Amino acid sequence: MEDVISFEDLPTDAFVQILLRIAPSKRRRLRLVCRRWRNVIDSRAPVRQSRVKTLVYLPAGTAAYVLDDLAEGCYRELWNSAANPDPPACYSRVRMVGTCNGLICLYDECTGDIVLLNPVTGETLDIPGPPGHRLRQQGFTYHEATERYKIVHLAVNEGALEAVELLTLGEDASWRKMRAPARSICSLWFGVVSDDQATYWITRNTGDADMLRSFDLTNERLEPVRSLPAAANKFFVGCLRKVHGRLCVGVHIRDYENNTEIDEMWLLEREGWRCRFYLTTRRCMQEVSLPPPVVVEEEVKEVLSETAVSVSRPRPPEPEKEVVKRRLERKEEEEASESVASAAAEKAKAKCGGEREGEQKAVVGGMEKGRARTRTPEQRRPKEAGNGRTRSPSPHGSSILALIALLFFATAATPPPSRSVIFLGSFRSPGTAAMFADGVAAYDAGLARGEWVHNAILHQLNVCIHPGV
Amino acid sequence: MAAATDDAGDSNEMIRVVSSDGEHFEMPEAAANLSLVLRHMIEDDCADAAGIPLAVVAAKPLAKIVDYCTKHAAKSSGLTIEEAEELKRFDAEFIEVDTDMLYDLLVAADFMGVEGLSKLAVQRTADLIKGKTPEQNRETFGIVNDFTPEEEEEICKENEWAFQITKPPSRLC
Incomplete structure (x- = not known):
């Protein structure tokens, strides 16, 4: 019996006990050892996905x-x-x-x-x-x-x-x-x-x-x-x-x-x-x-991390004037990234104060799936739309949106900090x-x-x- | 030492256990009581002269476990500082074993419900794993790398974000 066994056969409970005695930072590296180790770590002793950016x-x-x-x-x-x-x-x-x-x-x-x-x-x-x-x-x-x-x-x-x-x-x-x-x-x-x-x-x-x-x-x-x-x-x-x-x-x-x-x-x-x-x-x-x-x-926090983990791959930065329009279009088109964002948005929205505040949930709550898709920018209140299509050529609008776009670019590839x-x-x-x-x-x-x-x-x-x- | 003698004196009876490969071992009842499984067997009067069969524990690890339990049972209560130190030293030496034996001890201690030994073996294994690269860990523990190169690269990428130093609690005072 001793000849054929290896640590791969170690009962999972005992293995989890071992893993929990190893610092998360070191545990993370152990995910590379083999599939089983990775699976056990991910399911039973997860390393908090805390990333620094x-x-x-x-x-x-x-x-x-x-x-x-x-x-x-x-x-x-x-x-x-x-x-x-x-x-x-x-x-x-x-x-x-x-x-x-x-x-x-x-x-x-x-x-x-x-x-x-x-x-x-x-x-x-x-x-x-x-x-x-x-x-x-x-x-x-x-x-x-x-x-x-x-x-x-x-x-x-x-x-x-x-x-x-x-x-x-x-x-x-x-x-x-x-x-x-x-x-x-x-x-x-x-x-x-x-x-x-x-x-x-x-x-x-x-x-x-x-x-x-x-x-x-x-x-x-x-x-x-x-x-x-x-x-x-x-x-x-x-x-x-x-x-x-x-x-x-x-x-x-x-x-x-x-x-x-x-x-x-x-x-x-x-x-x-x-x-x-x-x-x-x-x-x-x-x-x-x-x-x-x-x-x-x-x-x-986790809310946003989840969003970003699954948001689609970033695209290269675009000319500024295009950014605004494309961004809004993308919102309609990108089922995938949107639906991902929506889950996180639900939570983020809750944080930001729930349904009541029509305007203010736009940033956080606006990530909410249905809302984001059904609303066109014009349907939003005028001021808010100012950052969207209508005011896009204004320096202020585009500067912020440029920043957004680029931040998006940066954070979407890898989970945010x-x-x-x-x-x-x-x-x-x-x-x-x-x-x-x-x-x-x-x-x-x-x-x-x-x-x-x-x-x-x-x-x-x-x-x-x-x-x- | 007086207390220890008393402890042993309370249960003069020797408990016999049989390893999976048929070897017989004896230990004081106090020692056997450190194992949850053996204690239950004793309480249920299953400990007879033929010995309690332990189907998944081979002779080699069982000998070690009997050793461990006997030592710890003899020093279970009323320890002086020196005695506690000595027990610690005993543990440290006891667990200096190769990975095969360590594995056997992990499994056997888990099976027999010897809590102290489980902890000891778990800590030892964790210490062995800690300082090693994934490759060294595979070597040490006889594990085959079953990742494809692509998967491996993927995990490496994920791990890039592992650069992290634990954040202290964010409360101010």
Whole structure:
């Protein structure tokens, strides 16, 4: 008996026990051993299909990149305004508000409109901006407790926070205003960060130390301030970001003697602030006026992953003007990809707030099969159609759609990210922008990836990444 | 040690078991009780002088299992730190076996319901698998690669996305 047996005959239950003791990352590789191993892993000890993809959206809408493989450092340009025949000035007005669950929230400074887009399906949704205000700083997030997407706008007047305005998708589509206490000085240029519970920013009162302020999304009220890492008050706050789902404060230190700038990254962990890594940057003799990249943390959940896994193969990018029309046509034609999207859409729709909100479910809910197919763009409300056929030649429309198309291109081939991390950028001085391909990866692997980023995109800079102190 | 002696003293009776290839083994009742299957047999009064037949366990692994159970039964309760350490060392040495024996132990421990040994063998196997490439795993465990080159490539592609570092919980404090 012993002579003929092999591990292939091992009872499945025992084999599953073994597999479960192996880390998912390693288990995944075992799928290559033989069919049985693959089948058992897939059916009994599945490896969560968590894929990393990072989207880099250069500010002022000049270009967007997807980083395909952080380890190898390969990336693709998704979109570039220079390649577009329309005047680039208009792109510079489209800013990214944030991303959440794979949806991207953009703000058009020309029109004051907010556009939500789903790069997986190419759906867009126009959302009215907050009334009476130029949208300055805002957050876009998914509120776990109420299962709603929320956009938070911090209405600032002469440096003081006047009110927090909140729009909840799937509700009545109006902005609700919460007055802020008097003399709430805020420093929004460091960044506004949202997680599933709150929106955070830095507040600064004259003569006082910088503090962290937050707006709680559950209770819809401002929370008491909390302190920043001590280093932030000793030197300069560089930026406020989200890293690995945690708040991160970049502290900027200038070392004039060595002609170097150091950026320490302090993460708010359970025990408090901790410096997880830092960057050193050799200062260039002449300042490079390169706008810092906006790098987003993508958090596509299973819903969207499923969609993308089975969406048909991507096609090469098309001339911009064709994109809009074709996209709409495709919607009618592509039974396959549509039906796939619909399953995910059902779920996504539920998340976004169900049936009631006719307009607002367009982005997410619009992925819904029947609706997407039966509705022609003209049947949609006029505004929404503005991003479709009717307004397609407008620079704004096509720029966004170009982005959609290209993002679609990027994400359809391979499942979209369940997580990707890049966070730096927007440092105080131009020329010291830097980003991490992946906070952890950069932390672990150090220079290689930092240099790659430096070589690939920020070639003007000389950035090194070090483990924290 | 006193406690251990007491334990053994409670069940003086020796239980006889017979391997699939007809070899007879003896162990204290306390040891046999570590096996769910044997315990049930004993409770049902099926343990007679002829011995309990174990149809799927060959002599070689059975000898090891008797060894394991005897050792663990003698030290089942009231362990001092040193004794626990010693038991750990015993386990570590015990499971240093070739893959054939490991396989036999996995199957036999599973069949006989010896929980501790099952865990030990499972962990050992997992440790063996962990650090190896798929090819090395095939070699170690005598597995034939039954994928077509196309399938293999497909899986490789899927695995490209495995570049992943576990994300810490996203809650802030």
